[in-house]
Amino acid sequence: MFGVCCQTLDGANVVREARKTIKNARYEENGDEAKKVRERLDAAEKSLMDALSGEKKVVKRAELYYTAALVQCRLNDIENEKIYLKRAYDTVLYYNSIYNAYKYFEKCDSVELASDYKGRFKFRSSARKRLLEHRANLLNGGRFYLRKKNYTEAFRFLDLYLSSAEYPALKSDFLNQTDTMYSRVAYWIIATGYHIGAYEGVIRYAPMALRYFKNQQYVQEYLCRSHLALNDTAAWVKELKRGIVNFPDHTYFFTSLQEFLNRKGKYDDALLFADRMIQYDPKNALFWYAKALVYMRKDDYKNCIANCDVVLTLDSMNIEANYFKGLAYCNMAKASSDAMKKSELKSAAYRKYRTEMMTYYALAEEPLEQVRRLSPDKASRWAPLLYQVYLNQNKGAEFDEMERIIRDIKKPEK
Numbered sequence: 001m002f003g004v005c006c007q008t009l010d011g012a013n014v015v016r017e018a019r020k021t022i023k024n025a026r027y028e029e030n031g032d033e034a035k036k037v038r039e040r041l042d043a044a045e046k047s048l049m050d051a052l053s054g055e056k057k058v059v060k061r062a063e064l065y066y067t068a069a070l071v072q073c074r075l076n077d078i079e080n081e082k083i084y085l086k087r088a089y090d091t092v093l094y095y096n097s098i099y100n101a102y103k104y105f106e107k108c109d110s111v112e113l114a115s116d117y118k119g120r121f122k123f124r125s126s127a128r129k130r131l132l133e134h135r136a137n138l139l140n141g142g143r144f145y146l147r148k149k150n151y152t153e154a155f156r157f158l159d160l161y162l163s164s165a166e167y168p169a170l171k172s173d174f175l176n177q178t179d180t181m182y183s184r185v186a187y188w189i190i191a192t193g194y195h196i197g198a199y200e201g202v203i204r205y206a207p208m209a210l211r212y213f214k215n216q217q218y219v220q221e222y223l224c225r226s227h228l229a230l231n232d233t234a235a236w237v238k239e240l241k242r243g244i245v246n247f248p249d250h251t252y253f254f255t256s257l258q259e260f261l262n263r264k265g266k267y268d269d270a271l272l273f274a275d276r277m278i279q280y281d282p283k284n285a286l287f288w289y290a291k292a293l294v295y296m297r298k299d300d301y302k303n304c305i306a307n308c309d310v311v312l313t314l315d316s317m318n319i320e321a322n323y324f325k326g327l328a329y330c331n332m333a334k335a336s337s338d339a340m341k342k343s344e345l346k347s348a349a350y351r352k353y354r355t356e357m358m359t360y361y362a363l364a365e366e367p368l369e370q371v372r373r374l375s376p377d378k379a380s381r382w383a384p385l386l387y388q389v390y391l392n393q394n395k396g397a398e399f400d401e402m403e404r405i406i407r408d409i410k411k412p413e414k
């Protein structure tokens with residue numbers, strides 16, 4: 001058949017035989033005959049691709065790609081005919097034939113464009129016509145795979161839909177494209193691209209997706225996360241800062257930046273951003289808590305407590321603010337205890353530090369007991385602190401209870 005006889009043909013003859021195959025290919029009701037049609041078209045495409053390796057002439061190479069695109073168009077025509085006749089059709093083949101035709105037409109044009117063919121494009125006009133003809137269904141292919149939750153294929157089609165607008169053959173048709181459909185498609189690409197790990201694609205299309213009026217904060221978040229996934233910390237931090245400015249209510253940007261700055265010991269920067277956000281929304285407990293956490297890391301316990309108190313004024317049930325307030329008092333008590341042990345017994349300094357220690361442990365008790373009430377299953381967090389509080393206040397019954405709880409925590413699971 002076609003694939004056998006064409007092994008000895010040159011490029012021109014391969015094209016001629018392929019065009020005959022395309023012309024004779026039609027929809028067949030009989031399953032066996034339909035299979036033969038598909039096999040002949042597949043063989044024609046293979047022969048065209050095989051002929052490329054030995055073809056040096058620009059116009060002939062372009063024609064081989066162009067004819068391969070026509071093979072795909074014929075496959076699509078046959079599936080279209082099935083749709084028209086209300087027969088079962090191959091949805092995957094229907095959309096893939098459009099995708100493949102696009103790629104072949106683009107290669108055809110690229111060959112001519114890269115050559116010194118004196119600026120003449122033999123195939124561009126007809127290729128452009130077919131590209132435009134199938135463009136809507138290229139997008140429909142992406143939508144089809146989105147509905148199927150096949151995000152890899154959805155990304156492939158949607159990426160081609162947008163990137164092909166930059167084809168030299170189509171560029172004048174989509175110059176300064178401002179259609180909202182483009183920004184919407186870019187948003188779909190962002191979501192699918194991040195899902196499948198196509199982070200470069202997310203970064204490439206984020207500016208376009210941000211022009212879409214919906215879900216801009218999520219586009220910015222996907223952009224940040226993609227930079228982080230690619231280990232581009234500088235770009236990640238830059239986009240986090242941009243996200244804070246443009247989407248201050250979307251907490252991912254602020255919390256991620258705070259975590260980074262604290263981890264790097266950039267406490268002044270962390271406080272600066274927290275203060276900016278407090279100016280934006282002074283009733284948001286998150287921003288005050290962020291300041292408290294920075295001060296805890298700086299061992300500035302008084303300022304930590306002061307900011308925890310603001311958080312608790314806004315949200316008295318806030319577990320973290322209660323915990324860090326109690327922890328700060330315990331740390332202050334420990335510092336006073338250490339200073340007391342270094343002082344002479346019965347000296348004024350000794351009495352001063354002992355009074356401070358007892359006061360701080362007493363102040364730690366209420367917030368830590370609140371933590372216990374709000375998170376009884378997190379005993380490993382609050383029990384050791386309450387143990388110290390009760391021990392140093394000589395609260396025997398409470399101390400014994402904490403001792404039992406800690407002992408139970410340390411028991412190996414059976």
